[in-house]
Amino acid sequence: MSDTPIYSPEGLERLPLHRFSEKAYLDYSMYVILDRALPHIGDGLKPVQRRILYAMSDLGLTAAAKFKKSARTVGDTLGKFHPHGDSACYEAMVLMAQSFSYRYPLIDGQGNWGSPDDPKSFAAMRYTESRLTQYAEVLLAEVNQGTVDWQPNFDGSLEEPKTLPARLPNLLLNGSSGIAVGMATDIPSHNLREVAKACIHLLKHPKADVAALMRHIQGPDFPTAGEIITPRAELQRIYETGHGSVKQRAHYELEQGDIVITALPYQVSGSRVLEQIAAQMQAKKLPMLEDLRDESDHECPTRLVLVPRSNRVDVERLMSHLFATTDLERGYRVNLNLIALNGRPRVMNLREILDEWLSYRRTTVRRRLQHRLDKVLERLHLLEGLLIAFLNIDEVIRIIRTEDEPKPVLMERFGLSDTQAEYVLNTRLRQLARLEEIKIRAEQDALSAERDQIQATLGSENKLRDLLIEEIEADTKKHGDARRSPLTERPVAAALNDTEIAPSEPVTVVLSEKGWVRQAKGHEIDGTGLSYKSGDRFLSAARLRSNQPAVFLDSTGRSYSLPAHSLPSARGQGEPLTGRLDPPKGASFVVALGGDPQQRLLLASDAGYGFLCNLEALIAKPRAGKAVLTLPPNAQVLPPVPVPASGSSERELLVAVATNAGHLLLFPITELPELPRGKGNKLIGIPSAQAKSRDEIVAAIGVIEVGSSLSILSGKRQVKLKPSDLEHYRGERGRRGNRLPRGFQRVDGFALE
Incomplete structure (x- = not known):
């Protein structure tokens, strides 16, 4: 079907559906963008806000006037300028009155206007009363001074201003937010003093960039005193691009x-x-x-x-x-999208916003001065005619008394213009008394001086700039205040993990030979006294706090960890570790560890190699754990041995190593390295042939203090070696050591004191 409109015999226009719907949607989109959702750069207001303020000004509700019912304002706004719903209009009015919503409120409210806990809890408009604030004068003071363009209202019976002649960049001071069709705006509020300084700086230095302007505008300034924690570099990026987000923290x-x-x-x-x-x-x-x-x-x-x-x-x-x-911490999107002076929506950076507003302000001041100049010239013209009439008062009176049409006679006789002659005829006789000449000439002198000053200002860009600066400084002094939201760089907030949240209670983690684990409250738990599944029995226990990780070591030298508080209760028989961890096939768990992460341990294999490490090095979050102890072929992991904490005297510690063949060696612990992982160094010398056949392996390791005793376990027997006896077995690390007495040459372990 052709896109050309077709007219029916009845004169009705017919359009293709796609053209009609496209045009209708575009018209609606432009209406939402320009007349509802986005603010204008000139006054920073949306149409409904602008109409409310103008209606209040029209009602005479200045800051010095008495309060009037809000329903009166809403009624005038709807009836004269804004034919929409009263509830939406009243909500827009309430927002401009809430000090916790607007950085510089435009309406002074009396009654219940909501609270920070519930901004929507305001009373109905028939109960509240309102008037304009002093700050609203910044927007309305010059509205009737020829500064703005006017447009017919919705029914053509009245005129309303297209924008208000803002004396300060209200767009940045109070910010704005709105959602249109295909676009949105989120402009945060700023501090008046900072924005004014930036405007003055840009007037004096027209080529200033965003970085230079940010020496004055530190960042947004919200109505609440929470801390803005966004880094300065991020704020500069936002002001340079017009997009980003700002975080504020309690x-x-x-x-x-x-x-x-x-x-x-x-x-x-x-x-x-x-x-x-x-x-x-x-x-x-x-x-x-x-x-x-x-x-x-x-x-x-x-x-x-x-x-x-x-x-x-x-x-x-x-x-x-x-x-x-x-x-307690919230992020706010920033999208500096607004209606520019050319009437089109656009995302601007900080410099473009200030530069565009200063252009608007410069035009506004020019129009105000020109409007005043026209009034002054008009008045001087009238005074000139009045003075002519005064100097020829007798002749003027005669003409008025004798002529049927005195106006053209006066114009011809004294060279008066039509307006001058009309003004003379409308002047009362008393105003032509002798004293009036002095007043007329004084008014002429004052107006002539004002005329010269205005013309000089309009003719000089420098003088116009100085006037702009002077007016901005005056308004800043009157309405400015200190920054409310301090800017402080803080570390990124992080939630507590499960371990940190868990209460810190003493618990005992019990591990069975078949790899079943459970945890019981308290450190007095006897793992051997608990019940186990058939064929299973106690293997190891670790005493730690519930908010600490429990560490497990398997037979391949890999370590694993699980939060202690997450383990099943000892009231049951626990659960297999393989349900939470993924050890290598055929591996079995050797020991359970826990406690202070800085606890030093001696890790060793029965092949006679080992090293020192902290418990913290064994903590592994992945299910597969991490390799810690490298094992020679066919070697097995020995249960790690805690290293006693040295006292203030730094007493020497000895490592005791015994093989199943009855060889014992003691050497200083300082000869062992501290490693996060690896095979370690040789602890005791085992002949290579016996090591390969595993006929001789390390049967026991321990750490004792110099001067301590050492008990050797052999079957059901136990022999206690005194410190003097142990001197016979001391040597260098990696040596063969000496054989134990007859009857104890089969070592099963140590009983450390």
Whole structure:
């Protein structure tokens, strides 16, 4: 079907459906973009906001006027300028009155206008009263001074301003947000003093870049006093591209051990934050918190108190978790999308916004000056005619008394213009008294001086620039205030992991020979007294805290770890470790370890090689674990031996190594290296033939202090070697050592004291 319109015999236009729908959608899109969702760069307002403020100004609701019912304002706005729903109009009005929503409120409200906890809890418009704030004068003071273009209202009976003559860049000061068709805007609010300084700097240095302007505009300044934690480099990228996000974090202080939150991020409800924290406490995900309460009142609008369980709680780590998991930290999208002076939507950077607004302001001031100049010239013209009439008062009176049409006679006799003659005829006789000459000439002199000043300003870009700077400085002094949202770079918030959240309680992890594991509360648990599955029995136990990892070592030299609190209770028979871990095929678990991550261990194989490492080096999060001890062919892992902590005197420690053939060697522990992984160094010399056939292997290792005794276990017998006896077995690492006494040449292990 052709796209050309077809007219029916009745004169109706027929269009293809795709053309009609395309045009209708485009018309709707442009309406939403230009007349509803996006602000104009000139005054930073959307049409509904602009119409509300102009209607209030038209009603005389200045900052010095008495309050009037909000319903009156909404009625005038809808009836004269904005034929839409009253609830939407009133909500837009409420938003401009909320000090926690607008950085510089435009409406002064009396009554219930909502609260930070529930901004929608405002009273109906028949109850609240309102008037304009002093800051609103920045937008409205010059509206009737020839500064803006006017357009007919919706029914053509009145005229409304297309934009308001803002004396400051309200777009940046109060920000804006909105969703249109295919585009959106999110402009954060800024500090008036900072933005004014940036404008003045750009007027003095027209080629200044974003980095130079950011020496004045540090970043957004929200209505709430939460900390802006976005790094400066990120803020500069946002201001250079017009896109990005800003993060704001609650501010807290410590008072007698309690955490007191005194400021929340923008648009965050304190009650909602308390609900989020309480939900975590009920789910037992915040064991370090004992209580929370809301102490907010009129004097302290935000005061949320969190009570830690003890003074040992890491407050910074706790708050980092709350920042990551609650609304105590919130991100705000930045999209500097607005309607430019050419009437088209566009994303601008900081410099373009200020430059475009200054162009708008320069045009506004020129129009204001020209409007005033026209008024001055008109008045001077009238005064000139009045003075002529005064100097010829008798003749003027005679003409008026005798002529039927005095106006053309006056114009011809004294060379007056039509307006001058009309003004003379409308002048009262009393104004032509002798004293009026002085007043007329004084007014002429004052207006002549003003005329010369305005013409000089309009004729000089430098003088116009100086006037702009002077007016910006005056408005800044009147309406400016200190920054409300401090800028502070903070580390990235991170939620607590399961181990940190778990309560710190003493537990015992019990491992069976077949690899079944369980954990019991307390350190007094006897693993041999627990029940096991048929054919299974106790192998190893580790005493640690519930918020620490339990470490397991298998027969191939690989280590694994699991959170102790996640292990099944010892009330049952536990569960197999192979259900959570993936050891190599045929491997079996050798030992369970736990405790202080800095605990030193002696790791060794029965082939006679070993090294020192910390328990922390054995912690492995993957299911497959990690290789720690490299084993020679056919060698087996020996249970690691804890190294006693040295006292202040740094007493010497000895490593005791015994083979199943009855050879014992003691050497200083300092001869062993500290490694994170590997095969280690030779502990005791075993002949290669016996090592290959595994006829002789290391049967026991231990660490003792110099001057301690050592008990040798051989079957059911035990012999205690005194310190003097042990001197016979001391030597260098890797030596053969000496044979034990007859009857103890089959070593099963050590009994360390």
